[in-house]
Amino acid sequence: MLQSSRFKRIYIACGYTDLRYGIDGLAATVRERFNLNPFETDILFLFCGRRNDRIKALVWEGDGFLLLYKRLEDGKFNLLREVKEFFS
Numbered sequence: 001m002l003q004s005s006r007f008k009r010i011y012i013a014c015g016y017t018d019l020r021y022g023i024d025g026l027a028a029t030v031r032e033r034f035n036l037n038p039f040e041t042d043i044l045f046l047f048c049g050r051r052n053d054r055i056k057a058l059v060w061e062g063d064g065f066l067l068l069y070k071r072l073e074d075g076k077f078n079l080l081r082e083v084k085e086f087f088s
Helices: 023-034
Strands: 009-012 043-048 054-060 065-071
Touching: 023 043, 023 054, 023 065
Parallel strands: 009 043
Antiparallel strands: 043 054, 054 065
């Protein structure tokens, strides 16, 4: 199990991502769609497809990417599908 305290930042890609993408496709998504550097260490990028029971994560570990895939047997991930702005 990954510990969230290991990461400086965690980004969740709102909306839908094609989970057929591998490392190169997800890294390109991070660069082009979100204007972020996928090669920054200690950053976790999370992607959800159309089905809410699957998620992919991408992490640069300094010497290569780590790609994680999780599929829930029962239940769904509760992720944002659209960007919302919150004001205090």
